[in-house]
Amino acid sequence: MDPLLLYIEVNGLCVLIMALILAKTYLGSDLRDRQVWFAAVLIANIVACGLDVAWALVDNGFAHLGRFGSYCINALYYLAASVGSFCWFVYSERVQNSRFASTAKGLALSALPLIVSVVLIALSAETGWILSVDANGAYYRGDWYAVQFCIVYGYGAVTAVHALIGAFKKENFAQRSQYIALASFAVFPLVGITLQAFLPGVPLTSVGVAFALLWVYLDMQEQKISLDPLTQLNNRTQLARYVSSRMRHRDALRPLRLFIIDVDRFKHINDTFGHVEGDRALQRVADAMRSGFAGSSYFLARYGGDEFVLVAETGDEHGLDRVSDILNAELERLGEAAKAPYPLKASVGCAMCTDEMRTLQDLIRAADKQLYLAKQAR
Known part of the structure; x- marks a missing residue:
């Protein structure tokens, strides 16, 4: 088979896979901010594959663009790779609920590399720092190419390490496969570019990126089964799995505690301000749980309706009142930031797992008793 044709066909297959993922992402009913960043990753890599094919045609003499045209193709390829890596970093960090990637200051700092x-690529037209093209249209890597390489793969490496650490935290029990998928994104493209050094006729870098994005997308769909669609907390199925697992591996020094949370006067919010505002209130409760217990070992879940659950193996320092x-x-704090037209408060009940308890429902019933007392006190 003609090596050039094979090169084009493999890149074309990668583009097709990523284009299908992009279409499914945009057509999804729950397109969120972080999915927009994921879509940007796909678009950048589709563009990169297209430029890779264009350069293959030029490099094999099927098109003649001159020095400037050849430089533009390679410069735009590097630019697409850099933009794609940055967008991936933001997407991955937001999936991991990183505050850094969710603020304007954090995004600005993240964009510095x-x-x-971009500056080095632009200046390379004259300096050849990252790349250069001679009068005959031949492409060469510049002396500072390693800087470009480190920027592109540095974004993926940093967030991959973060995801790998997060995969083994108790509070990420239900999302462990998602964290591992995020961590893998730095691996497959690197393997692809390494193998491509030995098989230059096959665009294995594109294959590595497409495979990694496909894995992340498939895991994204799987997570929809285990996450509550409104709040993006664990759903009741994942809660039952987690509690069952922790009951089998209890630590006598760190007893298993379940806190059940009920939103006060939630029906009044729905009746007065409408169900859309009611949904916003539930999302604010979920955000309060995430921010209030960030960095702890709490497992967060929505139990149903306006009831939420925190589960942790903690000492007395994390009691009901705290x-x-x-x-x-x-x-x-979140209500003031959102300028909500009503105060939002929650009552909390707690139960500690005992030898007589065997299921999630046993813990829920015990916590409900304290919750009832808390609501009566209010």
Whole structure:
């Protein structure tokens, strides 16, 4: 088979896979901010594959663009790779609920390597720092090519390490496969570019990227089964799995505790401000749980309706009063930030797992008793 034709066909297959994922992402009913970043990753890599094919045609004499045209193709390829890596970093960090990637300041700091890359690529037209093209249209890597390489793969490596650490945290029990998929994104393209050095006639870098994105997308679909669609917390099925697992591996020094959370006067919010605002209130409770207990070993879940659950193996320092105080303080802070037209508070009940308890429902019933007392006190 003609090596050039094989090169084009493999790149074309990668483009087709990524284009299908892109279409499914945009047509999804729950397109969120982080999915937009994922779509940007796909678009950047589709563009990169197209430029790779264009350069293959030029390099094999099927098109003649001159020095400037050849430089533009390679420069745009590097630019697409840099933009794609930056977008992947933001997407991956937001999936991991990183505050850094969710603020304007964090995004600006994250973009600094990308800005360096763009400047170096632009200046290379005269300096040849990253790449150069001679009068005959031949392409050469510049002396500072390693800087470009480190920027592109550095984004993936940093967030991959973060995901790998997060995969083994107790609070990420239900999303472990998702974290591992995120961590793998730095591996497959690197393997592809390494193998391509030995098989230059096959675009294995494109294959590695397409395979990694496909894996992440498939895992994304799987996570929809285990996450509550409104709040993006674990759903009741994942809660039952987690509690069952922890009951089988209990630590006498760190007893298993379940905190059940009920939103006060939630029906009044729905009746007065409408169900859309009611949904926003539930999302704010989920955000308060995430921010209030960030970095802890709590397992967060939506049990159903306006009821949420925290599960942890903790000592007495994380008792009922402390959890309630933290949660309601966060609800007040988020409510003020959102300029909500109503106060949002929650009551909390707690139960500690005993030898007589065998299932999630046993813990829920015990926690419900304390929750009832808390609501009566209010």
